[in-house]
Amino acid sequence: MARRILLGLLITVNVVLLFRLIWSDHGVIAYMNMRNRSVKLENQLREVDAKSLELSNEIRRLKTDRAYQEMVIRDRMNYVKENEVLYIFSGRTDVAQGAVDDEKKD
Numbered sequence: 001m002a003r004r005i006l007l008g009l010l011i012t013v014n015v016v017l018l019f020r021l022i023w024s025d026h027g028v029i030a031y032m033n034m035r036n037r038s039v040k041l042e043n044q045l046r047e048v049d050a051k052s053l054e055l056s057n058e059i060r061r062l063k064t065d066r067a068y069q070e071m072v073i074r075d076r077m078n079y080v081k082e083n084e085v086l087y088i089f090s091g092r093t094d095v096a097q098g099a100v101d102d103e104k105k106d
Contacts, residue, residue: 061068080086
């Protein structure tokens with residue numbers, strides 16, 4: 001009789017410990033969720049680092065490279081040199097205010 005009680009008690013303790021090992025706040029499932037979140041955050045951090053490096057390179061080029069500055073100004077702000085004609089097609093949505101101002105001057 002005492003053996004059965006002891007065996008039942010040990011089985012109950014093992015079931016409780018197994019439950020806590022798997023489903024508790026610090027269990028295996030919580031660990032796997034945190035691990036997946038960690039991997040996602042590391043990937044996101046790598047993407048942000050790459051974007052930051054790309055932007056830093058662009059800033060450096062804008063500060064030092066006159067040809068790149070001109071290309072960016074002409075492309076993004078639609079500036080033209082003298083005796084050039086700028087064609088803006090209706091499907092283009094990134095038309096800058098500079099092109100509109102230039103047209104008003106003529």
